[in-house]
Amino acid sequence: MPEAASAPTAPAAQRATIGDSEFDRDTALTPREPGVYDIDLSAGWTIISAVNGGYLLAVLGRALADALPHSDPFTISAHYLTASQPGPAVVRTDVVRTGRTLSTGQASLFQYDDQGREVERIRVLASYGDLDALPDDVRTTAKPPAFPPLEHCFGPETASDIRLPSGGPAPVDGSSAIADRLMLKLDPSTLGWALGQPSGNGEMRAWFGLADGRDADPLSLLLAVDALPPTAFEIGISGWVPTVELTVHIRCRPAPGPLRVSITTRNLAGGFLEEDAEVWDSADRLVAQSRQLARVRLG
Template sequence: MSEYDDAIRLEAGDDPSRRSGTFHEEWMIGNAVNGGLVMSTALTALGQHLAADPTETTQHVDPVVLSAYFMTASQPGPFTVTTEVMRCGRKLSTGQVTIHQAGDDGVPVERMRAIGSFGNLTDVDVQRQASPPDMPPPEQCVSADQAPPDFLANAKFLERLDLRLDPSTAGWALGMPSMRGVMRGWLRLRDGREPDTTLLMMALDALPPVAFDLGLFGWTPTLEFTGHIRRRPGPGWLQVVLGSQTLGGGMMEEDAAIWDSAGNLVAQSRQLCGVRVPR
């Protein structure tokens, strides 16, 4: 079993709306479990609920959109995920997902709440899409393994990935951010597990924060995240681009796009992040 599949594995009980799992320390970034993995876990739970729902007859097997709010930072250890099917339509089925963990006093603490929709991405008819950026091939890019040791020590999550950054957007690692607010890279799982639609949601939140390219190296917690899955990805490398145009009031937006190995745009997202700007 892939490390990723093990990380999002869920156990179902008697209640079809409740499942349980365990977040692993190996998927932490900073002081929290990577938010992308948390969202992939939520989508897995909602997909399993829809598959078991007797009113769901339209074979909505692919996540299409997820809008998530992060209440508190997810920590290694057991969690409970609760799902609710809100609507089963012709094109989309929509539900709500919440993830809780026990706090220090044993009282459940809400980690994330999201609304997601599933559809069917078989043979998607695409009339228009953005083209992948021009960047060096993976073997000519900068491996995440070359990041500063103090950064890697707090980014166990990156050990699960094979991440190669475009050299033109990796200057921050040498103390020379470009100040353009751009991050580009190639991404795949280190154990060779091929991407699917659920993994795309994690990949949208897998690169170092674009704030690093603006010289802001503090924690940038995600406040709200909306991801769109546009197609099922082909096997091989994913090409990921992040960008930000607006910074102010202690917040910034981060836009992401992913193309698969065939050059198809397969996922997009926008998230609102908190950021600390030195005075």
């Protein structure tokens, strides 16, 4: 197993903490009335010209954590209806059911068009519980992904170092801003696409963390599953790969330290592909899993 490594971030005295980081500030919501929240979606989490889907999921995940009697997402499924842009948005939540160990709710994020009309961007259905109350018993055949230590992996330190394939929406100022907010070190064996030599394998692996040193928690795991470059790049397909649907399962609270994220695609057909992600913490525990359906712009 790879040894746990410390993220190359600011000195310990300057590292952000859970609840006091850029991620926390940029996912914070202002209650308008019970179940309704306002937020200004930050341009700091954009890729190409749209807000990253994992960041959006964390925003709605935080709203549901406030609206439901339980605070930890266990499973959350999102349908991305229209592309979100930086700027004002409103989140509306609805409590579907509350129980002793699980509570279920739904939430939608809306923005406004040029005529001031609300446009729904994303809708989620989720069940929440208490991760700390789960039993310790684990019986699994899953194994942590094997790839090089963090210091031997590739990590663009600024957004300008990322070589995005062409074919997506035209980049705008701050279009790769999310890269500045992530500690992302990619396994060299999944980087053929960046060198113009994609392997043809639908695989992407990386060490993951937040650039300000904030440790992971259940909400930031919702970002982690959707923060790596698309597996389509390594298949040899360039361009934008928008998410249609994303389901995330949070299995336990992550230990401090960088995460290992492994994403695979087995089937591309009819202009759609699936991405299966696993997230492992520094204690070699599987802390999150996800599957998403994404559209591929072919030819």
